[in-house]
Every structure is written in structure tokens, then in C-alpha cells.
Amino acid sequence: MTTPAERQICDWIADRRDAMIDLLREVVDTDSGSYDKTGVDAVGERFERFFEEHDISAWRERNEVYGDAVHALVTEPGDNRKPVLLMGHRDTVFPKGEVARRPFTIEGKRAYGPGVADMKAGLVMNVFVAAAFKALGGAPCPIRVLITSDEEIASPSSRPIIEREGRTARAVYNSEPGRPTGNVTTERKGGVFMRFDVYGKAAHSGGNFSSGISAIGEIAHKIVQIHALTDLQKGITLNVGLVSGGQSVNTTAPHAEGQIDMRYVEPADRAATLAAIEKIIATSTVPGTSAKLEIKGEFLPVVQTPDARDLFVAYKASAADAGLPDLDGEFSGGCADSGFTASVGTPTICGVGPVGGNAHTPEEYLEIDSIVPRAQALALAILRTQAE
Numbered sequence: 365m366t367t368p369a370e371r372q373i374c375d376w377i378a379d380r381r382d383a384m385i386d387l388l389r390e391v392v393d394t395d396s397g398s399y400d401k402t403g404v405d406a407v408g409e410r411f412e413r414f415f416e417e418h419d420i421s422a423w424r425e426r427n428e429v430y431g432d433a434v435h436a437l438v439t440e441p442g443d444n445r446k447p448v449l450l451m452g453h454r455d456t457v458f459p460k461g462e463v464a465r466r467p468f469t470i471e472g473k474r475a476y477g478p479g480v481a482d483m484k485a486g487l488v489m490n491v492f493v494a495a496a497f498k499a500l501g502g503a504p505c506p507i508r509v510l511i512t513s514d515e516e517i518a519s520p521s522s523r524p525i526i527e528r529e530g531r532t533a534r535a536v537y538n539s540e541p542g543r544p545t546g547n548v549t550t551e552r553k554g555g556v557f558m559r560f561d562v563y564g565k566a567a568h569s570g571g572n573f574s575s576g577i578s579a580i581g582e583i584a585h586k587i588v589q590i591h592a593l594t595d596l597q598k599g600i601t602l603n604v605g606l607v608s609g610g611q612s613v614n615t616t617a618p619h620a621e622g623q624i625d626m627r628y629v630e631p632a633d634r635a636a637t638l639a640a641i642e643k644i645i646a647t648s649t650v651p652g653t654s655a656k657l658e659i660k661g662e663f664l665p666v667v668q669t670p671d672a673r674d675l676f677v678a679y680k681a682s683a684a685d686a687g688l689p690d691l692d693g694e695f696s697g698g699c700a701d702s703g704f705t706a707s708v709g710t711p712t713i714c715g716v717g718p719v720g721g722n723a724h725t726p727e728e729y730l731e732i733d734s735i736v737p738r739a740q741a742l743a744l745a746i747l748r749t750q751a752e
Contacts, residue, residue: 392477398455404431431513439506446534447506450490453515481720486539518661530705538702539717549715550693554665566618576616577652583620585649599629663699664707675711682744
């Protein structure tokens with residue numbers, strides 16, 4: 365059952381379906397790979413213009429290497445209550461030029477293009493929900509919008525910003541794409557991404573074999589040992605997904621390197637698994653080799669606390685009133701920025717964006733008809749936030 369104020373905001377959103385698609389087309393048709401600061405900032409500038417067009421206060425937190433963080437705030441003067449935080453990233457995994465190869469297109473009820481679901485549609489949804497409250501009022505607390513720039517590379521510049529904003533929020537909705545089932549994400553794995561280097565000694569493999577020390581021989585032992593740490597029952601997985609090394613086929617390898625993807629569910633398993641990896645790296649099987657380990661990036665897990673469970677139950681009821689009665693919560697083995705806000709203790713729901721699938725591939729798609737009801741569900745959830 366919805367109130368007149370709730371119906372008004374839902375109607376406002378529904379009336380802007382075409383405008384949401386138009387904005388989505390613009391931002392998808394701008395290359396914004398994580399390392400392309402110019403492109404990432406161009407997408408940020410388009411959202412800044414949107415905020416200006418809707419008289420929403422916005423500002424930029426600058427970064428010299430990665431894209432700038434874009435902030436916006438919808439509030440009444442003097443309102444010091446904790447805000448609801450609507451969050452998302454605008455970077456993609458795709459290289460510069462991807463848009464020229466496959467720009468935004470609509471085929472039937474699906475839209476395609478680089479980052480269309482992951483997660484430019486979620487950003488479009490967030491800014492229109494903020495605009496709805498700016499136009500109509502009625503929000504029970506301030507609404508903060510955070511648009512970050514480097515999630516696809518584990519948020520090296522954005523993590524401290526996300527954690528800072530998360531600590532000041534009463535609830536966080538991260539608008540990663542809704543699951544292909546239509547569900548949202550209530551729990552996620554954490555992930556640690558590492559590189560390790562192995563050092564040996566070069567020698568001619570025919571004329572001076574005994575003087576050589578093979579880094580490739582050593583890395584092979586380490587890979588087997590690292591993979592053996594996988595414990596599927598606990599949700600711990602280890603994958604050495606990239607390896608390289610050697611100088612030539614007729615030289616014992618003086619160097620080799622590998623990159624490790626480690627995933628876990630329980631925060632306590634992070635330290636134990638990492639300690640086991642560190643021991644493997646420090647212990648040589650091939651005499652004379654040495655190795656070093658470096659953490660390149662990390663995501664924290666989303667663990668559903670009682671407060672987060674309550675937030676989800678309330679969101680689910682709002683989704684049902686927005687025409688999504690079958691929506692439920694799912695666990696995901698993927699990582700996201702939502703882990704940073706969940707880990708500072710703020711109730712967090714992820715995957716509340718429009719529904720999509722096949723992220724990070726040329727087949728990435730967005731279900732067009734999910735844009736409006738997902739935006740309405742978020743708006744209703746905000747409207748029903750309990751005043752402090």
C-alpha cells in the first residue's frame with residue numbers, strides 16, 4: 365500500500381523513463397576505463413551537469429592519478445541528521461576505443477554497450493532518485509550521492525572516501541546491477557589481489573645447465589601449493605590467473621612472476637589464508653631461489669548484520685510496492701565497494717541497480733524495463749526510512 369506522497373514520487377520517476385535512457389546513452393557512449401582519467405572525468409562532468417540542471421548541490425574531490433570523486437547532496441538547510449548514501453562507480457574494464465566499436469544500442473527490451481549495467485545504469489538511477497526528492501521534497505533525511513572512479517581496480521583512490529562517507533551514513537545502497545534473477549546482493553566475498561616475483565639464476569641450459577637456478581621451476585611449486593589452499597566448503601578460493609617468466613627457451617629462467625586472486629567469506633579467514641600464502645612465498649623448494657609478495661588491491665566482504673538484514677527487509681517491502689514482489693537477496697562471489705561501507709558497520713545493500721548481466725564482456729546487457737521499478741523501489745525505501 366502506497367501513500368499519496370509515495371505515488372507522486374513513483375509517478376515522477378516513471379514520467380522520466382526516456383530521460384533516464386537518454387542520459388544512460390550519453391554516459392555509456394563515453395569511454396571510461398579505470399586508468400583513463402580523462403574519460404572517467406568526462407563521465408563525472410556529465411553527472412555534474414545533471415546535478416546543476418536539477419539545482420542539486422554537487423562538488424568534486426580531485427585526484428591526480430585516477431578520476432575525481434563526484435559528490436552531491438539533497439537536504440534541507442540545517443538538517444544534520446545522518447544521510448542515506450547512494451553509491452556507485454563510473455569506471456569500466458574496457459579499453460579506450462571500445463565505445464567506437466560497440467556504442468550504446470537497444471535491441472528489443474535490452475540495452476548493450478560498455479558499462480551499460482556495470483554500472484552506469486545504477487548511477488543514472490541514483491541521480492534521478494536524488495532529483496525526484498529535490499523536485500518533490502519529502503525525504504526523511506539528507507540524501508548523499510557518491511560517484512567514484514576506480515572500483516574495477518579495487519578502488520585505490522576511492523576506498524578512503526567510501527569508508528569516510530560510509531561512517532557518516534545511516535544506510536548505504538550500492539547500485540551495482542541487479543542480479544539476472546532480479547534479486548539484490550545482500551552478501552559478498554572479500555578479495556585480495558596479489559603479485560609475487562620469483563628470482564633464480566640464468567645459465568645456458570645446454571652448455572652450463574648445472575649453474576642455473578630456475579625461477580620457473582620454483583614458481584610451478586608455489587602455484588600448486590597456493591591452489592591447494594582452496595577450501596570450497598568455507599568459500600575460500602585461490603587462483604593464480606596470470607604467470608610469466610623466463611628469458612629464452614635455452615636459458616634457465618632468472619625470473620618469473622604470478623598474480624593471485626584470493627576470495628573469502630568470513631573476515632577471520634583473510635588473515636589465516638594470507639599467512640599461509642606468505643609462508644609459501646618465503647619457502648623455497650628449488651634451492652637458491654628467492655621470492656617476494658605484494659598486495660596490489662583488496663575488497664572487503666559484505667556480511668549481513670542484523671541491521672543490514674532489517675534494511676533489506678524494508679527494501680524488499682518497498683520493492684514489492686514498486687511492482688517487484690519476487691525480489692529477494694542473493695550471495696555473490698564477486699567483490700564490490702559495498703564491502704568497504706559494510707565493514708565500517710553501516711547497514712548496506714548492494715546490487716539495487718537496474719537488472720543486467722554478462723558484465724565485463726561484449727555481451728553485457730541491461731534489462732530496459734527494470735530501470736523504472738528499481739528506481740521506484742529505491743525511492744520508496746528512502747521515503748520509508750525511519751527518522752532518528
